[in-house]
Amino acid sequence: MEGMAVGIIGAGLAGLRMAAELRERGESGAITVWDAEGRAPYDRPPLSKELFGQFIHPLSADGLGDIAELGVAVVPRAASAIRPAEGGWRVDGADSPVFVEHLVIATGAAPRATIPGARVLYTADDAAVLRELIVPGAKVHIVGAGWIGTEIASAAAGRGAAVEVWEATAHILERTFHGAVDSLWKEWFAAAGVALHLGEMYETTDRPDVLVQATGARPNLTLVTASPDIPACELSARGALVTDLHGRVYTTAGHPIAGLYAVGDCADVRLPDGSMMVGGHWTGVLGNTARAAAALTGTQRPRFLDPPEVFSTQFGHEIALVGVIPDIREPRRADTQAGFTLRWESGQQESGGTLQALLAVDSPRELSRARRELRRALGAN
Ligand SMILES: Cc1cc2nc3c(=O)[nH]c(=O)nc-3n(C[C@H](O)[C@H](O)[C@H](O)COP(=O)(O)OP(=O)(O)OC[C@H]3O[C@@H](n4cnc5c(N)ncnc54)[C@H](O)[C@@H]3O)c2cc1C
Known part of the structure; x- marks a missing residue:
């Protein structure tokens, strides 16, 4: 050959x-x-x-x-x-x-797997096991409110399970958003009946039917x-x-x-x-x-270097983040046709500075515009 x-x-x-x-x-x-x-x-x-x-x-x-x-x-x-x-x-x-x-x-x-008896979700085999175990009415404890923890919470609540989530840091999706989206996700959790223990290490005497560790990979x-x-x-x-x-x-x-x-x-x-x-x-x-x-x-x-991007589907919403959130600066919220966006910009101008990151909730058009805005030309090989 x-x-x-x-x-x-x-x-x-x-x-x-x-x-x-x-x-x-x-x-x-x-x-x-x-x-x-x-x-x-x-x-x-x-x-x-x-x-x-x-x-x-x-x-x-x-x-x-x-x-x-x-x-x-x-x-x-x-x-x-x-x-x-x-x-x-x-x-x-x-x-x-x-x-x-x-x-x-x-x-x-x-995936990190450090909690005795906890399941993880990384492979198709893991998913098959969780799907068997999470039945309507099952008591499901999820450790970690990152992307995968929140997605499992959404899916399990939708299945009719009784879901509780523990997050050791003070924020939901802390590593990505540094606290900027807590109120948003808290609303979604509450509407879906998911109990949230924020700023708490997992510790309970209440024995769950299913314990899931979702503390990163x-x-x-x-x-x-x-x-x-x-x-x-x-x-x-x-x-x-x-x-x-x-x-x-x-x-x-x-x-x-x-x-x-x-x-x-x-x-x-x-x-x-x-x-x-x-x-x-x-x-x-x-x-x-x-x-x-x-x-x-x-x-x-x-020809281009695309910006970092994370997408997610949870609590009935299509969610995507492009770019990197610079710091704890407050984002600007704008309503869109079917949802809303949060924009993080550099510069302090009232009219808005340079886009650094955009969270798009049910807003595909705004997402693709931001993607184009954030990509960088790479030049020749
Ligand atoms: C449940 C879940 C949901 C996710 N959702 C999102 C999402 O919504 N958005 C997003 O951006 N990303 C998401 N991700 C992350 C995304 O799936 C990963 O970025 C992507 O799978 C990375 O691909 P990869 O090939 O690098 O790694 P992997 O998908 O981990 O594949 C690596 C493969 O290498 C194999 N391997 C390891 N060691 C060896 C060896 N010595 N010999 C042979 N094979 C080996 C592994 O078994 C595995 O099959 C999610 C991940 C998970 C687990």
Whole structure:
């Protein structure tokens, strides 16, 4: 087979998009994908949003790539270790070692699971278990009022469960909004009959039928930790591999590691101005993988850097945040056709400054306008 040999570890959104981008960009060489979950790549957001509906959405159904049609070899198990080898990388974990020229780590994240007896929601199997357990009338305790905790609360309340949420910080979705949306979500919680314990660690003598821990996920670097022969890699504040815009992984001494790339939730991207684009969200993966594939194939990279974006569906609302909320500054609220927006701007002008972030609730038009306003031109390769 002509072309280069590429290994991709992980078959989530990032692993799949990486393989698809390589093929779309004309790469005809051998691509091997290691898949620890052993099921056709599926989308994670529906696991919480459609917990009681059709929660398994194959990514192929959304035109994001069909692993069976990309002409890749899939190893249906976890890669156990990687190490530099002559002209590339060696990957262990199949029946015999596989050698590739370029290796892409796309191992995603793993949910924090520290509360004894608590369930988590990260995989399709987790969703299947929760769906069985959360029945009408069930007493459901959720620890964590982040995106996934609030989505599970919404879905479980909609199912007729008796839901209580504990959040250790003083705010709902504190890491994203720093307290700016508490009154909004409190209203939605109250209307859905969800009890909220804000600023409280989980502690109760009341035994729930289902206990769910939704206190965030960490980049999954088990493979890197299990690979002592690779150079020490630079990690970001949240413990992700630091890459440049091309997806290249760096040593702690600041040198790119030849032939080693990382994309998706296991990576954070250092931008040319030194700031960090933090991973962990769906839309970021698309840009990540397109840029890494462009670097690998020497093809044109995307012209724009899209702003960070988080989307959610809960309590009957379509919610999206684009951009990064700068600080505790109060947002400006504006009503839209079917919902409203909150805008965070820099500058103090009465008439409004430069947009930094926009929360759109049931406001798709305003969302796409903000997306365009916040994207940055990347220039030539
Ligand atoms: C319930 C839920 C809801 C979400 N909702 C939203 C949302 O509304 N909006 C949003 O922006 N984002 C959301 N996300 C986050 C979004 O799904 C992720 O950003 C996206 O899945 C990242 O893709 P990934 O491929 O990097 O990682 P993952 O999806 O984690 O995939 C990584 C894959 O690699 C596999 N793997 C790990 N180690 C190995 C190994 N050694 N060998 C082989 N395979 C390995 C894993 O098993 C996994 O299948 C949600 C996540 C969850 C769990």
